Amino acid sequence: MSDTHAPPAAAPTPAADDNQLIAERREKLAAIRTAGIAFPNDFKPRHQAADLHHRYGEVPNEELEPQAVAVAVAGRMMLKRVMGRACFATLQDGSMGERHGRIQLYVTQDAVGAEALAAFKRWDLGDILGCEGTLFRTKTGELSIRATRVRLLTKSLRPLPDKFHGMTDQEQKYRQRYVDLITDETARERFVARSKAVSSIRNFMVEHGFLEVETPMLHPIPGGANAKPFVTHHNALDQEMFLRIAPELYLKRLLVGGFDRVFEINRSYRNEGISVRHNPEFTMMEFYAAYWTHHDLMDFTEQVLRHAARAAAGTATLSYAGKEVDLDQPFARMTVSEALVAFAGLSAAEAQDAAALHARLKALGEEPPAHWKLAELQFGVFEEVVEAQLWQPTFIVDYPVEVSPLARASDTNPAVTERFELFITGREMANGFSELNDAEDQAARFLAQAANKEAGDEEAMYYDADFIRALEYGMPPAGGCGIGIDRLIMLLTDSQSIRDVILFPALRRESA
Numbered sequence: 141m142s143d144t145h146a147p148p149a150a151a152p153t154p155a156a157d158d159n160q161l162i163a164e165r166r167e168k169l170a171a172i173r174t175a176g177i178a179f180p181n182d183f184k185p186r187h188q189a190a191d192l193h194h195r196y197g198e199v200p201n202e203e204l205e206p207q208a209v210a211v212a213v214a215g216r217m218m219l220k221r222v223m224g225r226a227c228f229a230t231l232q233d234g235s236m237g238e239r240h241g242r243i244q245l246y247v248t249q250d251a252v253g254a255e256a257l258a259a260f261k262r263w264d265l266g267d268i269l270g271c272e273g274t275l276f277r278t279k280t281g282e283l284s285i286r287a288t289r290v291r292l293l294t295k296s297l298r299p300l301p302d303k304f305h306g307m308t309d310q311e312q313k314y315r316q317r318y319v320d321l322i323t324d325e326t327a328r329e330r331f332v333a334r335s336k337a338v339s340s341i342r343n344f345m346v347e348h349g350f351l352e353v354e355t356p357m358l359h360p361i362p363g364g365a366n367a368k369p370f371v372t373h374h375n376a377l378d379q380e381m382f383l384r385i386a387p388e389l390y391l392k393r394l395l396v397g398g399f400d401r402v403f404e405i406n407r408s409y410r411n412e413g414i415s416v417r418h419n420p421e422f423t424m425m426e427f428y429a430a431y432w433t434h435h436d437l438m439d440f441t442e443q444v445l446r447h448a449a450r451a452a453a454g455t456a457t458l459s460y461a462g463k464e465v466d467l468d469q470p471f472a473r474m475t476v477s478e479a480l481v482a483f484a485g486l487s488a489a490e491a492q493d494a495a496a497l498h499a500r501l502k503a504l505g506e507e508p509p510a511h512w513k514l515a516e517l518q519f520g521v522f523e524e525v526v527e528a529q530l531w532q533p534t535f536i537v538d539y540p541v542e543v544s545p546l547a548r549a550s551d552t553n554p555a556v557t558e559r560f561e562l563f564i565t566g567r568e569m570a571n572g573f574s575e576l577n578d579a580e581d582q583a584a585r586f587l588a589q590a591a592n593k594e595a596g597d598e599e600a601m602y603y604d605a606d607f608i609r610a611l612e613y614g615m616p617p618a619g620g621c622g623i624g625i626d627r628l629i630m631l632l633t634d635s636q637s638i639r640d641v642i643l644f645p646a647l648r649r650e651s652a
Contacts, residue, residue, distance in 0.1 A: 158298070158299060161299045162297055162298060162299070165264060165295065165296065165297045165298075165299075166297060168262060168264070168295065169295045169297065172292070172295060178295065179293070179294060179295070180291065180293060181293075183212075183214060183270035183291055183293055184212070185212050185213050185214035185215075185233070185270065186211065186212040186213075187211045187212060187213050188213070188233055188234070188235035188241070189213060189215070189231065189232070189233050189235050189237070189241045189242055189243040190235035190236055190237025190240075190241050191235060191237075192211060192213075192243060192275065192283065193237055193243070193283060194237060196209065196275055196283060197283055199277075200277070201276060201277035204275055204276060204277055205274075205275075205276045205277070207275075208274045209274055209275040210272070210273075210274055211272070211273060211274070211275060211285055212270070212271070212272045213231060213233060213243060213270075213271050213285065214231075214233060214268065214269065214270045214271070214293060215231040215232050215233030215234070215241070215268065215269070216231070216232050216233075216266060216267070216268050216269075216296075216322065217229050217230070217231060217232075217263065217264075217265055217266065217267050217268075217269055218230045218231070218232045218242065218265060218300075219265070220263075220265060222261055225248060225249040225250070225257070226246065226247065226248040226249070227245075227246075227247045227248075227257065227260055227261065228244060228245065228246060228247075228284075229244070229245045229247065229260075229269075230242050230243070230244055230245070231243055231244075231245055231269060231271065232322075236328065236329070236332055240325040240328070243283065243284070243285060244278075244282050244283070244284040244285070245269075245271050245273070245284065245285050245287050245290070246273075246276075246278075246284050246285065246286050246287060247260050247287045247290055248286075248287075251273075251286060251287060251288050252287055252288065252289060252290060256289075256290060259292070260290055263292055264295075264296060264299070265296075265299070265300055266296030266298070266299065266300045266322075267292055267294065267295055267296045268292075268293045268294035268296070269290055269291065269292060269293060270289075270290070270291040270293050271285060271287050271289070271290050271291075272287070272288055272289040272290075273285040273286045273287040273288045273289070274286050274288070300319070300322065300323060301319065301323055307319060307320055307323060307324070311647065313327070314639050314644075314645050314647060315647055315650065317643055317644055329633075330629075330633045330635065330640065330641060331641075331643060333452040333453065333629070333632060333633050334452070334629045334633070334641060336451050336452045337448040337449075337451055337452035337625075337628065337629060337632055338405060338423075338625065339451070340447055340448050340450075340451030340452070341405070341425060341444060341447070341448050341625075342405060344443075344444060344447045344448075345403045345425075345427060345444075348401075348440075349401050350401040350402060350403045350427055350429070351399055351401060351402050351403070352402075352403055352404065352405075353391070353394060353399070353402050353403070353404055354404060354406065355384075355387045355390035355391060355394075355404060355406075356384065356390060357383060357384050357406075357407065358372075358374070358381045358382070358383065358384070359381065359382045359383075359384050360379065360380075360381060360382075361382070361602045361604050361606075362382040362384065362385050362601075362602060363385070363386070363388070363389045363601055363602060363604050363607065364384070364385060364386030364387060364388030364389050364546070365385045365386040365388070365408075365410075365601075366545075366599040366600060366601060367385040367386075367410040367411075367412065367599050368410060368411045368412055368598050368599055369382040369383060369384075369385050369409070369410070369411055370382065370383040370409050370410075370411045370420075371411075383409035384408055384409065385408055385409065385410050386408055386424070386426065386622065387404050387406065387408070387424075387426050388426060388546065388620065388622070389604060389607045391404060391426055391428050391620070392428060392575060392607070392610075392615060392618070392620065393607065393610045394428075395428055395430055395575075395615050395616060395618050396610045396611070396613055396614065396615045400429065400430035400431070400616070401427070401428070401429045401430065402427065402428050403425060403426065403427035403428070404425070404426055404427075405423065405424070405425045405625065406423070406424070407421055407422065407423060407424075408421075408422060408423075408424050409421050409422075410422075414646060415638075416636060416637040416638060416639075417567055417627065417630075417637075417638050418638065419626065419638050419639065419642055419645050419646055420646050421646060422624065422625075422626050422638075422642075423624075423625040423626055424622050424623065424624055424625060425622065425623045425625055426620065426621070426622040426623075427620065427621055428575070428618055428619070428620040429618060429619055429620075430616040430617065430618045431616060431617055431618065432574075432618060432619035433558060433574050433617075433619055434537070434558040434559060434560055434572060434573050434574045434619055436619055437560070437572040437573075437574075437619040437620070437621045438471070438473070438535050438537075438560055438562075438572070440621075441562060441570050441572065441621055441623065442467075442470070442471050442533075444623065445467055445533075445569070445623075445628065446467050446468065448628065448632065449467050449632055452629075452632045452633070453632050453633075456468045458631065458632065458634070459634060460565050460631055460634050461565070461634070461636065463531065463565075465531070465532065465533070465564060465565060465631065466532060466533075467533060469532075469533075471532075471533035471534060471535055471562070472532065472533065472534040472535065473534070473535040473537055473560075474534065474535075474536060474537070475536070475537055475538045475556075476518050476519065476522055476536055476538065476539060476540070477491045477492065477518070479522060479526045479530075479534075479536055480518065480521060480522060480525075480526060482526075483525065483526040483529045483530075484500070484521055484522075484525040484526055486500070486521075491518065492514070494513065494514045494517055497514070497517035497518060497520070497521050498517055500521050500525075501517065501520050501521060501524065504521075504524050504525070506520065506524060508520055509597075511592065511595055511597075513542060514540070515540030515541070515542035515543055515555075516540075516542055516543060518540065519539075519540070519543050522536075527563060527566060527567075527568070528566040529566065530563035530564070530566055531564070531565055531566060532564070533562065533563075533564045533569075534562070534563050534564075535560045535561070535562050536560060536561050536562075536563065537559070537560045538550065538553075538556040538557070538558075538559070539556060539557050539559040539560075539561070539573075540555060540556055540557070541554070541555060541556065541557055541585075544557040544559045544573065545585045545586070545588070545589050545601055546573070546575070546576055546582070546585075547559040547573035547574065547575070547576055548573065548574040548575055548576045548577070548578075549576075549581070557573055557574075558573055558574035559571075559572070559573035559574075560572055560573065564631060565631060567627055567630075568624070568627070569623065569624055569627055569628060569631070570621055570622060570623045570624070571621065571622050572619065572620060572621030572622065573619065573620065573621075574617070574618075574619050575615070575617075575618045575619060575620050577611060577614075577615040577616070577617060577618065578611075579608055579611035579612045582607075582608060582611055583603075583608050586601060586602075586603040586604065586608070587603065589601040589602075589603075590602065590603050626638050626641055626642060629641040
């Protein structure tokens with residue numbers, strides 16, 4: 141058994157001036173360049189820290205050390221303790237596990253030689269190293285590598301944030317996400333969870349017969365949602381173009397073309413405000429299925445979200461902001477009017493009274509646009525009062541035609557559409573409906589939207605003549621739904637801001 145002991149934790153030291161530290165590191169790099177290759181690319185790690193902990197983490201040293209298990213790892217040096225003729229260091233690689241991809245190195249003069257140990261002592265926290273050696277366990281039980289060879293692979297010129305406090309400025313964490321990922325294991329876990337969730341959704345869709353497709357990001361006419369687009373110019377075509385606000389109209393063209401089930405996970409862009417739940421560039425999944433109604437869509441959307449939760453969080457019973465969110469139970473379903481009665485304190489008659497709704501909005505400090513009718517007023521009160529109260533998964537159904545220009549009207553009540561929105565933790569997570577496949581009805585609704593745009597509504601839709609032409613060839617009855625991936629990841633990782641789940645969120649340009 142080794143008589144080696146893990147070093148005690150060092151006391152925090154005062155932070156040195158970063159500019160001085162950077163200058164010192166540049167001097168070290170200059171010396172390395174003079175001596176030979178400064179950034180070698182011939183070291184091949186054969187193992188990862190998390191896998192080593194998983195495989196050997198419980199093996200007692202009396203069994204482990206005699207095996208002389210040879211390993212080769214590479215990663216960033218996060219801690220270093222110098223003890224005369226020996227050093228301890230903590231290496232962090234890209235693996236994820238209970239030790240968060242970290243493993244301890246034990247570097248001695250006897251094993252690596254005096255010259256190598258002296259070089260090692262000059263290396264800094266943040267440097268990327270390669271290490272070969274054999275596994276053993278210290279007397280304190282720490283799985284470690286007894287180094288036989290260590291190499292500097294990348295010289296870090298900027299010091300990492302103080303290891304005891306990390307990055308404390310939230311905007312700096314967003315702006316320098318690369319440092320955030322190095323120093324904050326919860327940030328790494330959050331984005332691993334995102335990757336697992338998206339991969340699970342993609343696999344789930346394919347398993348259920350959906351074809352993954354890619355549609356244009358640059359649109360000659362923005363459509364598929366009520367939103368203000370980003371505008372650009374295509375020089376070769378000499379025409380105005382728009383970053384897409386939604387892929388919907390192109391995906392429905394594919395239904396016309398004969399693909400009965402399609403989906404796309406990709407970016408959309410809306411030139412609107414930035415908040416804890418809005419980023420101008422965001423990720424959506426939209427999917428469309430021929431011969432499905434909005435009821436089929438709601439049933440399937442429940443399944444998608446449960447599947448993603450189990451893949452990313454290991455359970456469909458989640459905790460968000462200290463409160464439980466249960467995705468295992470059937471999601472509630474209610475109409476807009478029912479929600480106004482249940483959550484806004486209105487009577488059933490008041491929920492259908494334009495004057496009462498107008499007065500309620502004014503009492504809330506909102507001045508409704510002059511062209512708003514009953515449907516828009518209902519929706520306005522819903523957004524102001526009801527939405528934030530929908531904590532457990534709730535489908536709001538039967539949206540009015542006036543606020544649903546692409547949805548199919550109900551056969552039993554033509555004033556409403558077969559549309560739903562899914563709300564969880566007071567946020568919209570999904571929007572879907574039985575698709576409007578009547579070309580003449582769609583053309584009339586586009587004209588009504590165009591009139592609203594002329595009246596000053598910047599988010600109203602354009603008239604898309606090619607989409608009308610596609611519908612005139614005939615689109616099968618279908619249902620379609622869009623799921624906000626970023627908001628879903630917020631829920632699955634208990635994140636309070638959309639910026640926490642987007643690797644590089646939109647920020648104001650950094651001042652010089």
